[in-house]
Amino acid sequence: MLKLEDTYLHKGKRKALVALLREKGIKSESVLEAINNLPRHFFFDSALISHAYEDKAFPIGEGQTISQPYTVAFQTELLDIQQGDKVLEIGTGSGYQASILHLLGAEVYTIEYQKKLYEGTKRFLGRLGIHMNLFYGDGSEGLPSYAPYDKILVTAGAPIVPNALLKQLKVGGVLVIPVGDRRRQTMLRLTKKSEKQIVREEFDWFAFVPLLGKDGWKR
Ligand code: SAM
Structure with missing residues (x-):
């Protein structure tokens, strides 16, 4: 087993990244402090570890990626996490983004569509001693059994804003989701006023792996 x-x-490389x-x-x-405090290299395959503090996305298996640090920071900043916020993340992947949310004081629910990633990340976060609520399934339908949420974050590129996600937000809640075609997406922040x-609100373009599932892309 790899020693962490x-x-x-x-630490020096992390400081430079921040x-x-x-x-x-x-x-x-x-957000910058959370990125400074969380060793991103822990979430990397040993073969790629030397790249962990580059501002780039990297493969994590199953054709998926750990998001670029800038993207993680940008989405997290848009969410404006407050201590105790109940947050649903769609696309657990490596668990890095979910751990950032956890460090910021959120109560994190996160769901992953790829079974192998879900199992590996669940084991790994347990080893790190980071306890959160991990689920395997289609997050394009949200996670209705634990709704409503203060914040919802989608970390894969969606073709549309799934209605289920807006439904599962509290009034006053915020959904951050990249929406567009398979190549690039506009970052959206949707605030449920009533x-x-x-x-x-619309922000920059990003390039995410596709959100799959019922309200996502077909494989
Ligand atoms: N947040 C992740 C991290 O910190 O490593 C990176 C996410 S990666 C860019 C997008 C993830 O969304 C992939 O792991 C992918 O399997 C997952 N995904 C795609 N469609 C999904 C769906 N319908 N429900 C849940 N997860 C989904």
């Missing part, structure tokens, strides 16, 4: 070590070298994210426009000190009123 966080050396001065890793400085880069700041330069690229990330302003939230709490049961009938949704305020929609």
Whole structure:
């Protein structure tokens, strides 16, 4: 079993990454602090570990990726996590983004569509001593049994905003979701002002792996 070590070298690289994210426009000190405190290399395959502090997405198996740090920071900043927020993440992947949400004080529910990733990440987070609520299934339908949520984060590119996700948000809640075609998506922040009123804000383009499932892309 791989020994998890966080050396001065890793810490130094993380500091440089945080400085880069700041330069690229990330302003939230709490988000930058969480990225500075969480060893991203723990979430990497041993063959790729030397790349862990590059501002890039990397493969995590099953054709999926750990998101680029800038993307993680951008989406997390849009969510504006408050201590105790109940947050649903669609697309657990490596568990890195979910761990950032956890470090920020959220009560995290996260769902993954690829069984092998779900199983591996569940085991790994247990080893790290990070306890959150992990599920295997189609997150394009949300996770109705634990709804409503203060915040919902989709970490895969969706063709549409799934209705189920808006339904499962509390009034006052926020959904952050990249929507577009298979190649690139616009980051959206949807705020549920009342049961009938949704305020929609559009941000930059990003390139995510596709959201699959009922309200996602067909394989
Ligand atoms: N948040 C992840 C991390 O920190 O490593 C990165 C996510 S990766 C860019 C997108 C993830 O969404 C993949 O693991 C993929 O299997 C998952 N996914 C795609 N469609 C899904 C669905 N319908 N329900 C749940 N997860 C889904």
